[in-house]
Amino acid sequence: MPDNRGTRKVIYAAIVANLAIAAAKFVVAAITGSAAMAAEGVHSAVDTGNEALLLIGEKSANRPPDHAHPFGYGKAVYFWALIVALSVFSLGGGLTIYHGVHGLLHPEPLGDPLWNYVVLAIAFVFEGYSWNLSRLGLNKARKDGDNLWQTVRASKDASVFAVFIEDSAALLGLLVAAAGIALSQWTGNPLFDPAASVVIGLLLVGAAFTLARETGDLLVGESVGHEETGALRDIICADEAIGKVERVLTMQMGPDDILVTASVQFRRGMRIDEVEHAIERLENTVRAHNPAVRTLYFESAALRSSLR
Structure with a gap:
């Protein structure tokens, strides 16, 4: 807390x-x-x-x-x-x-x-x-x-x-x-x-x-701001496992509590364990940048695209 x-x-x-x-x-x-x-x-x-x-x-x-x-x-x-x-x-x-x-x-x-x-x-x-x-x-x-x-x-x-x-x-x-x-x-x-x-x-x-x-x-659900949302998008996009970032949405849940959802496409051909490690790495990187990010979600459609 x-x-x-x-x-x-x-x-x-x-x-x-x-x-x-x-x-x-x-x-x-x-x-x-x-x-x-x-x-x-x-x-x-x-x-x-x-x-x-x-x-x-x-x-x-x-x-x-x-x-x-x-x-x-x-x-x-x-x-x-x-x-x-x-x-x-x-x-x-x-x-x-x-x-x-x-x-x-x-x-x-x-x-x-x-x-x-x-x-x-x-x-x-x-x-x-x-x-x-x-x-x-x-x-x-x-x-x-x-x-x-x-x-x-x-x-x-x-x-x-x-x-x-x-x-x-x-x-x-x-x-x-x-x-x-x-x-x-x-x-x-x-x-x-x-x-x-x-x-x-x-x-x-x-x-x-x-x-x-x-x-x-x-x-009613204000975002963390255009500048910080853009910084989070850049961090996710820079990860080696990410092929494309479609959108990043943020919501201020409290003074020190931010919700982030990201719609991304992982690189094709990645194994499920590689996807899991990539998500864990991204969570750590995002929270190191902004400790107030308590919840980070990746949309399921983006995960399915990595398993095709």
């Missing part, structure tokens, strides 16, 4: 940070009456629950294969990441926008904003630490020349890129909340504060759509 300690460290750090930050935000929101701060409290509380869901996904994905799931439970982490996306959209974005709209319709004067700024600054430090851990997790699979967004798009570890997307939205939300509070204080217009809440909600909706798109592709 893959070592998930790095992934879980990212999730645990996010849970601790968001839990402490949510409590502080709600307390200060109650004292100052800031709609933006209350929205940020909802945001952090939802994020805490979401990271707990990602832990459930990690635990489920590590279950060994059985008769009901012969290919294992690796896709469970994608399912729970999709649930997280729905949670960010409904509980995070929906409630935050509702709270902001209510504040716009029924504005209230903002109290002393000092503690708002203190909590926002502390939250930015904690969120930044969690964000940096998820960034380091993404960097492990980052290719030369790729930026962070391209790395997120290419990443197959939903737990890590889900935390990264959430924390990115959180950091932007903190800046928006601070701007809304500062504008309300500077202009004396209380509408800037709930308006910031609406903007934070829209940020969460955008993060939810991004996360849903990435996890949805993986859940």
